[in-house]
Amino acid sequence: MDRDLAEVEREIADLRRITTTQQMNLGEQIAALEARAERLREEIARHPTAWQRVQLARHAERPRIGDYIAALTSEFLELHGDRAFGDDPAMVAGLGMIDGRPAAIVGHAKGRDTRENIARRFGMPNPEGYRKALRVMTLAERLHAPIVTLIDTAGAFPGKEAEERGQSEAIARSLLEMARLRTPIVAVITGEGGSGGALGIGLCDVLLMVEHAVYSVISPEGCAAILWRDGSRAPEAAEALRLTAHDLATFGIVDEIIPEPPGGAHRHRDDAVAAVAESVRRHLAACAGRPKESLIAARYEKYRRIGRVREGSAVVAGTTPTAGGQAV
Amino acid sequence: MDRDLAEVEREIADLRRITTTQQMNLGEQIAALEARAERLREEIARHPTAWQRVQLARHAERPRIGDYIAALTSEFLELHGDRAFGDDPAMVAGLGMIDGRPAAIVGHAKGRDTRENIARRFGMPNPEGYRKALRVMTLAERLHAPIVTLIDTAGAFPGKEAEERGQSEAIARSLLEMARLRTPIVAVITGEGGSGGALGIGLCDVLLMVEHAVYSVISPEGCAAILWRDGSRAPEAAEALRLTAHDLATFGIVDEIIPEPPGGAHRHRDDAVAAVAESVRRHLAACAGRPKESLIAARYEKYRRIGRVREGSAVVAGTTPTAGGQAV
Amino acid sequence: MLDWLARPKRAAAARRDIPAGLWVKCPRCANLVYRKELERGLRVCPRCGFHRRLSAADRLALVLDRGSFVETDADLEPEDPLGFVDERTYPERVAEYRRRTGQSEAIITGTGTVEGARAVVGAMEFGFMGGSLGSVVGEKISRSADRALEHRWPLVLFVASGGARMQEGTLSLLQMAKTSVAVARLADAGVALITVLCDPTTGGVAASFAFQGDIIIAEPGALIGFAGPRVIEQTIRQKLPDGFQTAEFLLQHGFLDAVVPRAELRAALARILRLTNAPVDPQMAGAAAQGWGEPADAADEPPPA
């Protein structure tokens, strides 16, 4: 479809050139082609390929965490610091009032421009970011407030200092504690869901995914580089990885897909953000009354079921342990 | 008494000189004086002044944490690291088998010689030390194992990096969590109990104190420097601070004083260490059966009572809140 | 433990430059500021933003809704458990600080509202023996924690202290543990502790309730640390860099949730209280701040040497 569009656009350009250089009136033909181009563009926006979605998810003009917080909360208090080493600007954490009730909100913070992106490490957290997020989530548990996590990162930062200060440990600890937090967790993948860096704040009771967001174990470029020694084959890899919201809904990973405005969230940011806010509010309300024990039990069951495994001749996932075994 | 001894010793020296230079036989007088000197020495060892106890508590030959662990446990596993930044050799933490039951043991690690002392920062922890200790204590809680803390430090390390990484926060967090740990905590001050650095692992259900150990809000030298701009008046300050085990028992701070061998723990290390091990074992056994709720409640009451306050005409401490108040 | 018996350099400079006159010299930027302007500006230098210390009473007046404060445990007084004497007896020193500050001890506790949000509050008085933590401060904070637990109102502590109080020896050290067990019950019950670290917050107070807050904020420029700067310089045998142990430094190192300028403190606290489940007193919801009357310089005065 991409290729069709490119062809039509080339034709239009040709006709325009002829119109001006050869004084021919080709207005009618041009108009028809332009209508066709627009239809193709809409078609792409409606059904982007996996790779196109990756581009949309990474779009520089896509809403940022500040936009979502503004739409979700009537007031917000950003909290800082991991209480041990530093404060990571790549992760935002704080308390916000949602429908008159306090909630914790944590999420990746990509920048709006190059300067902010550099300051925020392009939304790729260091260990301090995960530790700050966990601290604020634990505070929410203590205050009987629910948690909203907003996921939009290419991944945890693969830097030297991140390793020195335990990127693995920070994410592992976050996952372990999020599994145990006795308060509802609603997670939203708003853009890039980049592997462990995304999952590090993504263990939840309800996973929402914005229509063109992606969620993947590895970037398509990284996957292509490993598979074919050729990063330019990323579009193929994107397809193969099944990283779109629709794919992940069929795998039972995503609980709800939040539609985006035509052409993507960046075209109509307010609408896009409002749709996310509405969905989060609705799920928070649904979680609010649930007893803590059943919440934790359901969280266990939710993840216990994820995966595809064949046992003997049956395809199973998340089953209970078998009784016996054999000596080796 | 110190002065008496010095005088007698001078007299003996004089008589000895006379014996050799003037060929007089003063053996009988010398023997009598020496007996008197020995009695004085024993008297000092039995009832040292506060300042003498400070010296004994700091004695280079005093038992170290390794000695106590060896006496207490049938096997020990040292654990390392705060899981965030580093491993502090000034703090030892691990699991040990005591009377066939696992327990956590944490404590300050002074060295045996200058090299080890430098490596172990003279037993003065950095924030990582307190965070490691807290991690291991939390593990003990999870494993339903009791905790033994062994206190022997001049204080938390007052360094630049310690401040950068939150010495205050580390100790404050340790105190808060130790107040909540749902497992028995037996603490022993084995030597120097130096202010916040000692208390940082000292919040407990039972506080034991070795006979000549000291426990103080500030070092006598520091106190003298502040009060009189004269660190050499430390002996006076030591007296004024009421930092001995006996003083602290009268204030209700210390639950049991563990006797030391004559002349101090360094003279008979095995005996000294065995006495500590016996007392710790006894108190662990006494705590073992206690329900967690009553343990935490008793811990609260124990500390809630500490302090001396006058309310109207009554001297009180740890009373319940008054009802009213007045507007200002 | 900060050496609060010594004359702090900054306070000394401040006093020298604040006679009774109309003009006040800023101890940081050395500009002359019209006294009334300084007071209207909450004692923050309009030229360089330097935050002068506030007395405990001024602090409460700045933050709480007018008429909302009810003091509690005002009649608690220290004993002299050690019979402590240096050049004067401990009771003599206490009496002198009472005269000087008009306060009975180094903390005022009570209840009040901020933009209508209810809280149990305590404000430390650095002018009273360096805001040191002794039995009375420990008891009043513990009772405040108990009261916060009973009502399920957040506990707000304005901290300004050099640490534990030497004159009560190990008993004062153990007030760190006493306040910790009291505060721990709040953590278990989901009642928030909010600490506001003012200049200075050091020693045993920094190493206990100050850094046990669920939310910890500080005033700009406040000195915050465990060991005092001079002690650290003796340890490392070199000068500390500018800005070491300031509130901004601690924010950068991950230990503070925010550094809040004094002019925004009341609004920030109101927001924090609302977000930590403080119930609202509807009668106070639209109230103004209590404000303050005549300047009270006690907090800036150096204690007698």
Added chain:
Amino acid sequence: MLDWLARPKRAAAARRDIPAGLWVKCPRCANLVYRKELERGLRVCPRCGFHRRLSAADRLALVLDRGSFVETDADLEPEDPLGFVDERTYPERVAEYRRRTGQSEAIITGTGTVEGARAVVGAMEFGFMGGSLGSVVGEKISRSADRALEHRWPLVLFVASGGARMQEGTLSLLQMAKTSVAVARLADAGVALITVLCDPTTGGVAASFAFQGDIIIAEPGALIGFAGPRVIEQTIRQKLPDGFQTAEFLLQHGFLDAVVPRAELRAALARILRLTNAPVDPQMAGAAAQGWGEPADAADEPPPA
């Protein structure tokens, strides 16, 4: 995610230097070692202490009491949920690794005893697709956690993995969460998780159960980290220092409880199990280690590119 499809430099070197001969060249110190001596020495170079990788089966044989191991869930096999194809299909790759390693997947799980102390155990097989975490590994670890909870025996996991398994996409990423919820129940119940990090432990496996251990130990020299060294070098545009991301480096940075030489591993684990409340099987209390028979080099073999 380590690029385990690529030929790891060290393993390649190892293979080149280990033909079928009597003598084996150490990939670190380049000394020639008599093969039988190497095997008797648990595949640790007697000259430089270099720890060669062990297969999962050898690992269990090294540590467990002879005859104590009972395998569980051996018949779990991966599906192909994505229909993943690169040059071969995912099922073809799986089949090839099954032939190559003799294992059905990248982990062996079961129960056993160490010096009589009971445990649920899992040992990852790096030779099987780089020990990657897919649905089968996630399911087997989760079942092992459930089993540990049921019996209240500690769970011991020998980790050797490049991370999540690309061929199962996001499903494999979420095995990190799946194992986390299973392991979290152990933490709540006071049943210990003990992880032994072997060479290599990286990516999503490092960032989940590997570092969720109550006690975490590692083998000398093991590569342990989140990002692979090449990725970090691309990020920082410089070479990493020697020893970066080794077990010793992680111990120094506070992330490991101990680095345990292979010769001491069995005794160390027995001690850890006793100290974490493992019940003792009296019949096994004096048992010897299972030991191993002929050398199995699979773990050192590079997978086909």
